[in-house]
Structures are given as structure tokens and as C-alpha cells.
Amino acid sequence: MSEKKKQVSRRQFLNYTLTGVGGFMAAGMLAPMVRFAIDPVLQTRERGGFSAVVDVDELTNEPQRFDWQIDQVDAWYESKVTRSAWVYKKEDGTIMALSPICTHLGCVVSWQGNDDYPDQFYCPCHGGRYTKEGVNIPNTPPPAPLALYEQKEEEGTLFLGKAIPREGA
Numbered sequence: 085m086s087e088k089k090k091q092v093s094r095r096q097f098l099n100y101t102l103t104g105v106g107g108f109m110a111a112g113m114l115a116p117m118v119r120f121a122i123d124p125v126l127q128t129r130e131r132g133g134f135s136a137v138v139d140v141d142e143l144t145n146e147p148q149r150f151d152w153q154i155d156q157v158d159a160w161y162e163s164k165v166t167r168s169a170w171v172y173k174k175e176d177g178t179i180m181a182l183s184p185i186c187t188h189l190g191c192v193v194s195w196q197g198n199d200d201y202p203d204q205f206y207c208p209c210h211g212g213r214y215t216k217e218g219v220n221i222p223n224t225p226p227p228a229p230l231a232l233y234e235q236k237e238e239e240g241t242l243f244l245g246k247a248i249p250r251e252g253a
């Protein structure tokens with residue numbers, strides 16, 4: 085009985101070894117870069133990007149302010165960030181979730197924050213005003229309406245996502 089031995093030449097051995105080691109090193113260098121590039125995107129998707137804010141039954145026709153916290157990840161730094169919204173139900177049942185951040189210079193607006201302007205959002209910094217729908221009132225400083233939060237409703241709970249800016253009035 086004769087056994088055939090497979091011979092690997094010195095040149096082939098070196099080729100296999102160098103290709104294997106080179107590939108391993110390249111993967112080791114590229115993997116962290118690829119992960120760094122796509123990880124924040126994946127994390128946002130995993131968390132859905134939406135937070136439970138309030139039971140829909142609690143909403144009225146009057147804007148109410150709700151605060152909640154989100155986990156924010158900036159590269160390797162994780163922190164809790166507070167978000168706020170003015171939320172109410174319109175007559176037709178549509179839910180409005182408005183950002184409280186003034187589109188002039190970023191102060192925080194309040195519903196009926198000034199007795200001279202009932203049924204409006206008022207910004208105390210420079211007298212900015214908005215309608216109940218969050219539309220900026222002409223001849224006041226804000227250049228655009230209040231941003232509107234992305235929203236979805238699941239099992240009677242209102243979830244809010246990102247605040248989406250709107251075009252100027």
C-alpha cells in the first residue's frame with residue numbers, strides 16, 4: 085500500500101501564510117472603522133428612535149407639557165437627555181406634539197405664557213408668538229413654526245420620535 089503525500093512547496097507555504105496573516109490584519113483594522121461608521125445608525129434603529137410619553141386618554145384639547153428622557157450616545161459617551169413637548173388633541177382627534185424650542189434663538193415657549201396673548205404660545209426672550217398649531221405669528225421674531233414631533237400610537241400610548249422642523253409661515 086502506497087501513500088501519496090501531498091507536497092507543499094516552500095513558495096506555496098509562504099503564499100498561504102502571508103495571505104492568511106495579511107487578511108487577518110486587514111480585517112482587524114477595518115472592523116472597528118466599519119463598526120464606528122454604522123453603529124450609531126444601528127443603535128437608533130434598535131431603540132426605534134421613539135419614546136413612550138403619555139397615555140393618549142390623558143390628552144385634552146388644551147396643550148400640556150410633557151417631559152421624558154432619552155439615552156443619547158455620542159461615539160463612546162452615553163448620557164440621558166431630557167426632551168419636552170407641548171401635546172394636545174385637535175377637534176378632529178389629530179394629535180399635535182410641538183417642540184417647545186423657539187425657532188428664533190432657541191428659548192423655551194409656554195402655552196398662554198403672556199396674559200396679553202391668550203391661546204398662543206409665547207416666548208419670553210424676545211416676545212415671539214405662535215398660534216395653537218405652533219405657526220409663527222407674522223411680525224414677531226420667530227422665522228418658522230415650532231417643530232413637530234414624529235409620533236406613533238401603540239396600545240393607547242403616544243410615542244414621540246424626532247422633532248421635525250417646518251417651513252416658515
Ligand code: FES
Nearest residue numbers: 186188189207212
Ligand atoms: S428666542 Fe424666542 S423670540 Fe427670540
